[in-house]
Amino acid sequence: xxxxxxxxxTWANDHIKGLFNDEKGTLDARIYNDEAxxxxxxxxxxxxxxxxxxHEDHVPNTGDFLNTYIGxxxxxxxxxxxxxxxxxxxxxxxxxxxxxxxxxxNARAFVCTYHGWAHDISGELIDVPFEEQAxxxxxxxxxxxxxxxxxxxxxxxIFANWDEEAxxxxxxxxxxxxxxxxxxxxxEAGTEVIGGMQKSIIPANWKLAxxxxxxDMYHAGTMSHLSGVEAGLPExxxxxxxxxxxxxxxxxxxxxxxxxxxxxxxxxxLQAIMGPIITDYVTASPQAETASNRLGSRMxxxxxxxxxxxxxxxxxxxxxxNTIRTWHPRGPGSIEIWxxxxxxxxxxxHIKAEFRKQNxxxxxxxxxxxxxxxxxxxEVQKVFRGNKARKTxxxxxxxxxxxxxxxxxxxxxxxxxxxxxxxxxFYQHWLRMMTEPNWDTLKx
Amino acid sequence: MASIxxxxxxxxxxxxxxxxxxxxxxxxYREALLLDNIKYEDWFALLDDDIEYYMxxxxxRMHRYGKVxxxxxxxxxxxxxxxxxxxxxxxxxxxxxxxxSDYSWSENPASRTRHTVSNVIITESEESDTxxxxxxxxxxxxxxxxxxxxxxxxxxxxxRRSDNALxxxxxxxxxxxxxxxIMSNNISIFF
Numbered sequence: 001x002x003x004x005x006x007x008x009x010t011w012a013n014d015h016i017k018g019l020f021n022d023e024k025g026t027l028d029a030r031i032y033n034d035e036a037x038x039x040x041x042x043x044x045x046x047x048x049x050x051x052x053x054x055h056e057d058h059v060p061n062t063g064d065f066l067n068t069y070i071g072x073x074x075x076x077x078x079x080x081x082x083x084x085x086x087x088x089x090x091x092x093x094x095x096x097x098x099x100x101x102x103x104x105x106n107a108r109a110f111v112c113t114y115h116g117w118a119h120d121i122s123g124e125l126i127d128v129p130f131e132e133q134a135x136x137x138x139x140x141x142x143x144x145x146x147x148x149x150x151x152x153x154x155x156x157x158i159f160a161n162w163d164e165e166a167x168x169x170x171x172x173x174x175x176x177x178x179x180x181x182x183x184x185x186x187x188e189a190g191t192e193v194i195g196g197m198q199k200s201i202i203p204a205n206w207k208l209a210x211x212x213x214x215x216d217m218y219h220a221g222t223m224s225h226l227s228g229v230e231a232g233l234p235e236x237x238x239x240x241x242x243x244x245x246x247x248x249x250x251x252x253x254x255x256x257x258x259x260x261x262x263x264x265x266x267x268x269x270l271q272a273i274m275g276p277i278i279t280d281y282v283t284a285s286p287q288a289e290t291a292s293n294r295l296g297s298r299m300x301x302x303x304x305x306x307x308x309x310x311x312x313x314x315x316x317x318x319x320x321x322n323t324i325r326t327w328h329p330r331g332p333g334s335i336e337i338w339x340x341x342x343x344x345x346x347x348x349x350h351i352k353a354e355f356r357k358q359n360x361x362x363x364x365x366x367x368x369x370x371x372x373x374x375x376x377x378x379e380v381q382k383v384f385r386g387n388k389a390r391k392t393x394x395x396x397x398x399x400x401x402x403x404x405x406x407x408x409x410x411x412x413x414x415x416x417x418x419x420x421x422x423x424x425x426f427y428q429h430w431l432r433m434m435t436e437p438n439w440d441t442l443k444x
Numbered sequence: 445m446a447s448i449x450x451x452x453x454x455x456x457x458x459x460x461x462x463x464x465x466x467x468x469x470x471x472x473y474r475e476a477l478l479l480d481n482i483k484y485e486d487w488f489a490l491l492d493d494d495i496e497y498y499m500x501x502x503x504x505r506m507h508r509y510g511k512v513x514x515x516x517x518x519x520x521x522x523x524x525x526x527x528x529x530x531x532x533x534x535x536x537x538x539x540x541x542x543x544x545s546d547y548s549w550s551e552n553p554a555s556r557t558r559h560t561v562s563n564v565i566i567t568e569s570e571e572s573d574t575x576x577x578x579x580x581x582x583x584x585x586x587x588x589x590x591x592x593x594x595x596x597x598x599x600x601x602x603x604r605r606s607d608n609a610l611x612x613x614x615x616x617x618x619x620x621x622x623x624x625x626i627m628s629n630n631i632s633i634f635f
Contacts, residue, residue, distance in 0.1 A: 361538070
C-alpha cells in the first residue's frame with residue numbers, strides 16, 4: 001500500500017489498531033468522522049473489497065449499462081455480446097471526463113462529450129478524432145483505455161473489485177452464503193428486479209448504516225421503529241397489544257466482516273413491515289415450502305423471519321422484505337444510498353405488486369421505517385463533531401463472549417438476536433483492511 | 445406505457461373562469477396552512493377514500509430514449525416500478541398514525557415547513573364534480589437546529605367537490621419532485 005493516501009496519512013497503523021477492540025467491545029468514534037481515515041478507507045477498503053453494483057436483471061441485453069460507483073469512483077457496468085459483464089472506470093484517459101452521464105440505458109459505444117474519444121462497450125478506446133493529424137500513430141489506444149475492474153456474480157448480484165490480488169468473490173463471501181440464499185435462492189427461477197433505483201443522500205457515515213444492517217436487530221426491537229410498527233397495525237390495535245419478538249440469532253462470518261441476524265418462528269416484525277400477504281408468502285405458502293426444499297431445511301426456508309444482513313463493506317439487504325442497497329460513501333459524513341427491490345422471478349403477480357407496495361410504504365425515502373433511521377444517523381453524525389464526543393469510547397459489548405460454533409440449527413459463529421458480535425466482526429475486519437498491507441495476511 | 449401526465453393538454457388548455465381559479469387557489473392556500481401548522485388530522489381528512497398519493501422516481505436519461513419532458517417512460521419510473529410514494533387511503537392512515545405517535549422521531553419534534561403553491565392551471569375533467577389541477581410548489585423544511593431542505597416540484601391533482609369546510613377533497617395527487625437523487629435524509633413531510 002505504498003501509495004499517496006498512505007504516504008500522506010497522519011494515521012500510523014498502530015494508531016488505527018487502537019480504534020477498536022474486538023475482545024473488549026470498545027469503539028473510538030473518530031472512525032465515523034475523521035477526514036484522513038476516510039481517505040485511507042477509499043484506498044484500503046473500497047478499492048480492495050467486492051462492492052455491490054446491481055443485479056443481472058439491471059442489464060439483461062447486450063449494450064445495457066448501469067452508471068454506478070465503487071466508493072467515490074464512477075464506473076460503468078456493461079453487458080457484453082457474449083453475455084459476460086464488464087466494469088470499468090467511467091473516465092476518459094484524455095482529460096478525465098465521464099464517458100457516460102445518464103443513469104442507465106443501452107449503448108453501442110461510449111463517446112466522451114469533451115473531445116470525442118470513443119470506446120466500445122467493453123471499455124476499449126477505439127476511435128480518437130483527428131488521430132492521424134494529432135498523434136501520427138503514436139497513440140496506443142489499448143494502453144489509454146479506461147481502467148478495468150474485476151467482476152463476479154453471486155445469485156444474480158453483481159459485485160466488482162479493483163484489486164487483482166483480492167480473493168475471488170466466492171472466497172470473499174466466506175461462510176455466509178446460506179444466509180444470503182434465504183433471499184436470493186428460494187426458487188429455481190432466482191430473483192428479478194422491480195424497476196427503478198432509488199437514490200438519496202444522508203449526511204452520516206456509511207458505517208453507521210452498514211453496521212446496522214449487519215448486526216443491529218436491537219434498534220428494531222426497542223425504540224427506533226416503534227412508530228413504523230404502529231403505522232402498520234390494524235385499526236384498534238395499539239403498541240400495548242403487541243409483543244416485540246425476542247427469540248432469534250445473529251451470525252458473524254468467520255472471515256470478512258459480514259453478518260446477519262433474524263428472529264425464529266416470530267413473525268411479528270415481518271408482519272408489521274410487510275403485512276399478512278407477504279408474511280404468509282415467505283413463511284407458509286407453497287412457495288415457502290419450495291424454498292425449504294431448495295435450501296435444505298424449513299429453518300432456512302420458512303422459520304427465519306425479519307432477517308437483516310450486510311456483506312462487508314457496503315452491500316446490505318433484508319430477506320423477506322427484499323430491499324437491497326449499496327451504501328456509497330461520500331466523504332466521512334455522507335452516504336449516497338442506492339436502493340432497489342427484488343422478488344422471486346416466479347412469484348405470482350399479486351405477490352410482486354405487494355412487495356413493491358410494502359417496500360415503498362416502509363423502506364424507501366418516505367418509508368415509515370426508513371425515515372427514523374435517517375433521523376437517528378444524522379443526529380449521531382452531528383454529535384461526533386464535538387471534541388469530547390468523538391473521543392469518548394462507544395460500547396459495542398452486547399453478547400460479548402456468548403457466541404458459539406456448535407449451534408444445532410445454524411452453521412458458523414452464532415449468538416443471540418440481540419448480540420453485537422456481528423458488529424464486532426464488521427469493525428474488526430474494517431480494522432484489518434485498514435492496517436494489513438497485503439492479502440498474504442488478510443486472505444481468508 | 446402511457447405517459448404519466450399529458451402536459452401538452454395542460455399547456456394548450458384555455459384559462460379557467462376567474463371565480464373558479466380563485467376558489468381552487470384559496471383551497472390550496474388553506475391546505476398549505478394545515479400542513480404548515482401541523483394539523484395532520486385535518487389534512488389527512490382532505491384525502492378522499494379512493495386517494496392515490498403517488499411520487500415516482502426521476503432518472504437522468506439521454507434524449508434518444510424518448511421525449512423526456514413529455515412524461516414518457518424515459519424519465520419517470522412507471523406504476524409497476526419503485527417510487528417514493530404510492531399510497532392508498534389505508535396506507536395514508538398508517539402514515540397519519542405514525543405522525544401522531546410519540547415515537548415518530550423523524551417528525552417529533554416536528555419540522556417547520558412552508559408550502560408555497562403557485563402556477564395553478566385548471567383543466568377540464570370527464571367527471572362533473574371533479575377538476576384536474578396542475579400546480580407548482582416550493583416547500584421549505586427547517587428541522588431541529590440547523591437542518592434545511594428545499595423541495596420543489598409539480599403536482600397534478602384530481603380535486604373532487606365536497607361539502608367539507610374547504611370545498612374540495614383530493615382524489616388523486618401525483619407529485620413530480622425536481623430531484624433525481626433525493627438530497628434529504630428522508631421525506632417525512634407531505635406535499
